Amino acid sequence: MASSLTKDAAGNSGPQKTFFGHPRGLATLFLTEMWERFSYYGMRALLPLYLVAPGGLGLDVPTATAITSLYMALVYLLALPGGWFGDRYWGPRKTVAIAAGVVMAGHLSLALPGTVMFYFGLLLVALGSGLLKANISTMVGHLYDGPNDPRRDGGFTVFYMGINIGAFVAPLVIGTVGQNVGWHWGFALAAIGMGLGLLQFLAFGRDLSPRSSEVPKPLTAAERTVVLRKGLIWLLIAAVFYGVVGFSGSFTLSWVTIPLIALGLIIPVAVLARMKRDKELTGAEQSKLTAYLWFFAAAAIFWMIYDQGATTLALFADGKVDNQVLGWEFPVSWFQSVNPILVMALAPVFAWIWLYLNRKGKEPSTIAKFAGGLMLVGISFFVFLLPLTDSSGGTLVSPWWLVVIYFFQTTAELMLSPVGLSVTTKMAPAKYASQMMGVWFLAVTAGDSVTGLLSEAGADLNRTGVVALEAVLAFLAGVAIFMYRRKVKALMGEIR
Template sequence: MASSLTKSSPPSHGSEKTFFGHPRGLATLFMTEMWERFSYYGMRALLPLYLIADEGLNLDAGTAVAIYSVYVATVYLLALPGGWFGDRVWGPRKTTAVAAGIIMAGHLLLAVPMDAVFYVGLLFVAVGSGLLKANISTMVGHLYDGPDDPRRDGGFTVFYMGINMGAFAAPLVIGTVGQTVDWHLGFVLAAVGMGLGLVQFLVGTKHLAAESSVVPKPLSAAERASTLRKAMYWLIVAVVFYGVVGGTGHFTLKWATVPLLLLGLLIPVSVLVRIKRDKELTDAEQSKVSGYIWFFAAAAVFWMIYDQGGSTLSIFADEHVNTEVLGWEFPVSWFQSVNPVLIMALAPVFATIWLALARKDKEPSTIVKFAGGLVLVGISFFVFLLPLVASGDGKVSPWWLVLIYFCQTVGELLLSPVGLSVTTKMAPAKYASQMMGVWFLAVTAGDAVTGLVAEAGVDLNRTGFVALEAALAAVVGIGIFLNRGKVKRLMGDIR
């Protein structure tokens, strides 16, 4: 295993076998990511349902949403230090391999029928996912001859399809076994999926670029010692604090979830403030950061609603959606396959539309696409109001959820790729490699708000609050559109 992490041959573009016309290493990363997403989305489809199930943890819906939100927020929060770890400590390849092992161990811990062990398993999966997320994408880029390689964008498109293939299959397999056979066996299947991904990665690592084994900017001895001291300091503070809380009998689940949710909100804000206050940035870079804050805040609102597709909507479906078709009942977790299958079907359509409009010089601007994504995610929750009102104590058609997920998916295709693109374009040179992690922090901030609202006792399936969220997204989207001239000026030469 050690040798496979340190030896490689650089990608060849000659007579060597290819993967859909791309370097062979893309097949390795494609399969690794597909299996990692299979394990992640399979477990995520089960998580809120297991938390509220009588044979699961038997928690109330609000606590389940809060835990789900903490988990998702933590995954994206840890993507930033995960990228730093790959850059400064182990390099992308070794970090990815270790991360896959941590994720697999986490899923196995989830399968242990003990509450305390279950939460430790969630922590393992979150840490592993954060370590893996940024580094595996970095290695895809290493396969190509710089940013001008004409195959580069296509390679990332193929890689993106692997993500959605895993996400589509996971609820159908892991969700079915978990809900109909045994919850813990479902979590074991998630571990098996990640194990297959790890084996695929180790076997195919020889096809990766040599650059993926290099630590781009290794820590100096002084920096390593300083980092370890700071980590030990905060670890001791946490151990002492929670030791006192637990020892005095005051510990509840909120003592774990609320601090994490507050961090998920405060860290993104503090990172943006630190970048904005950096005196080394030029006036043009300062202006672009100010413009980027508009996109970041809007994205946080988008993800706040969008990510409830796996929690609030899933819990609603478990209680109020008819899952019987022609006398055959399907598991509620299957709804989590709707988004990835729509992504795979609609992404090529959108790509074709943008190219056609670009040829006519009529492609919508970044700001207009972003505004459209927000309005659509708002519409999805306006649609959600209809089955909420109609359900009462009965069941509603599953097509309501399909329509909601359709609106959210179209919104995602308008906002998410644009957000990734505008992040790289507007990043100050000093923060070029960090800004992608900053973009992920928008997801963290959005989920942190959802979790804090749930912990405050607000019923997220209440019509009044759903309407408020829908209106917020629509107003923010319209607000960005109406201020597009101001935002465009802040963006400078970025369209």
Template sequence: MASSLTKDSAGTAPGTGKTFFGHPRGLATLFMTEMWERFSFYGMRALLVYYLISGGADGTKEGIHGGGLAMTMATATAIYGVYLAMVYLLAMPGGWFGDRVWGPRKTVTIASVVIIAGHLTLALPGQAMFFIGMALVAAGSGLLKANISTMVGQLYDGPDDPRRDGGFTVFYMSINIGAFIAPLVIGTVGETVNWHFGFALAGIGMALGLVQFLLGTKHLNPRSSEIPNPLAPAERKSVLVKSLLTVIVAAVAYGAIVAAGLFTLNWALVPLALIGLIIPVAVLVRIKRDKDLTNTEQSKMSGYIWFFAVAAIFWMIFDQAGSTLSVFGSGSTTGSVFGIDFPATWFQSLNPLFVMAIAPVLAWVWLWLARKNQEPSTTVKFAMALWLIGVSFFIFVVPMLMAGDGTKVSPMWLVTIYLAQTIGELCLSPVGLSVTTKLAPAKYASQMMGVWFLAVTAGDSVMSLLSIGGVDLNTWPVVAGEAAVACLAGLGIFAYRKKIIGLMGNVH
């Protein structure tokens, strides 16, 4: 497939006369790898909560076929939140492995193998296999996430290469293509045929990605095989000793808990959710308190913390697309359009579809407003994102009330909700990536992208802790409460926008 998307051109990628839409040939390899990885990831995500509640009372109520783990919706939401939080948290050590242990190319190869093993483990029945498989997928996704982006950057002649930004734009389209196709294929198989067949299909997708990655590595920059900052022997020994001690302590502690007959699932979920909340806060505090930073950098970090907090609130609500919205789509919508029935997992394809359709339009709007000197500031765009995500959940309250007596509502309610959330995402996500690079202190320039992803970790960890604490995220009063929090937070950042802009210095 990658070759069919290339075209002849003189002199770009080493050793070949072809380009990929005018970019180095290696971009096709990385594009397809990322597309298949996202295919496997979003396919598994589309099935996750359904599989967890299948066979239980909540699954029966939502009309989901059996064969799952028969958990309550509260437990499923907590697991889902922790899983997403760990994927984004593990992107930081994933980048560390690429920089200091294996190099980006080898790290992506190992990550792909781990992801395949995880999905194939999920394809085996049983609760133990599920948790082992989910841990492997989270670890593999974390290893792959940072390193494949690094290799995209290595294809170009430094940050001033005029093709670089366009290359990343093409690359990120692969995410949405994979995310769009996955629920239509994996979701349909898992939801209508067999859960484990769906998980196996996700593994096959990642395997296809790995095969084409290995075949296409000759088109990558040779630097992708190098270890930028290899561990010294003493450092390697120290890391191994500390890692081994951590594993031993955890094994002894949890062994004692199991032996005492006290172990429940919350003994795993609560610590992981707390880690997902504490680490992002600790990282921000460590950077903010670094005495090596100049006064200007300190001020910019103070401004950045506002954006980080806003992003955490946004992602906490946005990521309920795979839990609260997903289950509502299964049990409370008609599941048909113009007389054509479709699986509920197909709702998960709406967001990437809308991203691909709306992103170019919104980019044009920002440029048009910029030419008229009327483009909203970063602060205002973040406020808009919060208002849109809040409005989407206020809209959600209406069909929830309509379906309270068992009435099936039109799927267009969910289409409208996903549309509002997608526009909000486009006001926040690309803008957040940009402002992160602009506000990053020089000392932490290479780490700040990982810090940005920790906002997702923090938001999803809060979602998980709320579920563990007994808050039912699937009831209309809670949905309305989340909507109110988002809108009030949006109002707050808008009201303080001048103060935040002042902290940002020359960045707007």
């Protein structure tokens, strides 16, 4: 845990221990998030490979893609109830501690033999990741003296580095162990990583803000009764439904995956529709919400393609990419480390470019950045068509093709994702200010759910026709947004 002795930024007398000039609690949250991302991205790197491997579950590619897409969709979908638990029931700090324990238990379940334990563990990891993701960023904000604290943006930048360090190291470590030693050993290693994160979170909890232990808006007794009753009703409905399906002898995995994937599309639409029908919103807020629908749809298309870096591209690499360098063969899971290292290398460059263009009065608008991100992610799949065609005759293609594809996707991410987070907070109606970040994550859920449904329908996402169609869709969506930028800007009001 790196720290430095500096004077406290709030002006307290005497030297205070800080973490690179930030509150000491940032180190605790940095390491917790780093280890959680280590477990998540390690799992993401191994999951599709394990699902198709003869020594794994031996599933076909469309089914493996559907399951992996569902897993990623659930992580972001569960961020909504995760935020609710933090706000109404446990408080952020307790929720994060419980979530880390759930993630660790999930990976331990994955490390045990048996198909039932595998799917149970997968569900636990998704649930824990969703609970943690929604609350740990809130705790970072609690470390600072309000939104105008000059250290705040820098603190989130340091925190973001923890995410990418975990994401970079995980495939190299967990991927190597999982592919070369044993799949279940890889899953166990992810559990150890999350365990380390939980231990230091508990050990150094004294450095966190007292606000993180508070429940901002606790449930009343009446509300608890309503929540419990509704939860039990839905649980009973699910138990009866799956009991009937099970006893009829027609149960297959699709009876679970398809309804859950469908929820990944239904819930985002329902949430946005509920906001649009809200009569309490002012005309200006309704206008901004209409503009936000453009951004949301664009983000869903973007994530549909971007997250295939862990499914379609990963499965393409497994058997069709030459993963040897000077006669040494490296695990194909290592390709999942390309994106995070590119993010760490390119993020400062993009930050400098936007500042430079801003000083010149030429910085692109939010809508232009979104359009550019969509076009670039579309171009990444146009590039994908080249190695996909070359490999059709059984030829192993150069690994540099994947590096180029990930490069285009990373530049697209840096144009769209940070801007999307910013515009979400700026355009949120006052009534839904605390919920809108969860709505932004639902765009990821929607995109991954589309991929899952396509796979469940039997579409082979590694076929040139499907890849070309997705590339054209993303590129044309970017062009359409750019063409209608004046209309969207008018809807956005004073937001730019």
